[in-house]
Amino acid sequence: EVQLVESGGGLVQPGRSLKLSCAASGFTFSNYYMAWVRQAPKKGLEWVATISTSGSRTYYPDSVKGRFTISRDNAKSSLYLQMNSLKSEDTATYYCARQTRPNLFDYWGQGVMVTVSS
């Protein structure tokens, strides 16, 4: 059974940093692209980052480019999201998701809440 379990969320002040983790199991992690998708309170879904199987390629929307960094450790079947210079608009539930061709998200974690506030 595919499982994705996020951790590392919490309350953080504007301008500070936070690192999210996602532990994957039930599939061969190194064979899949992985992604982060977020959802602000009472809002829709927003794709945040994607990483290739080896980690050599990463993709971001303009809203987080230069502030967020996605990474992975295939030996540990783990995905990460380093978030720097956090803003109030980054407040959201962050989901870890497995990404497959054709750029869809076929498994999602339960999500982790990040609140950016002073």
Add this chain to the structure above:
Amino acid sequence: DIVMTQGALPNPVPSGESVSITCRSSKSLLYSDGKTYLNWYLQRPGQSPQLLIYWMSTRASGVSDRFSGSGSGTDFTLKISGVEAEDVGVYYCQQGLEFPLTFGSGTKLEIK
């Protein structure tokens, strides 16, 4: 960026009725391989999203055949035949053609 625009439903919908959820993209999602890169998800209340349909009309594993997807390169429809209580939630379309990957704003389904 490709903008995804979703329509609304006349909620609440009577149980057993069929509904169609619409989604439009600002650019054709038909790729040179002949496939249309449009995906549908359902997010039930308090849950994570789940994949329903990909390549515009292919049901994901385990998804009821009451769900069907159709459309053209820019206009898409998710049909639910005979809505049930478990179908309640918010439906999202998402384009997988190019980065940045983008979602529609969601369509809420409530059942009477």
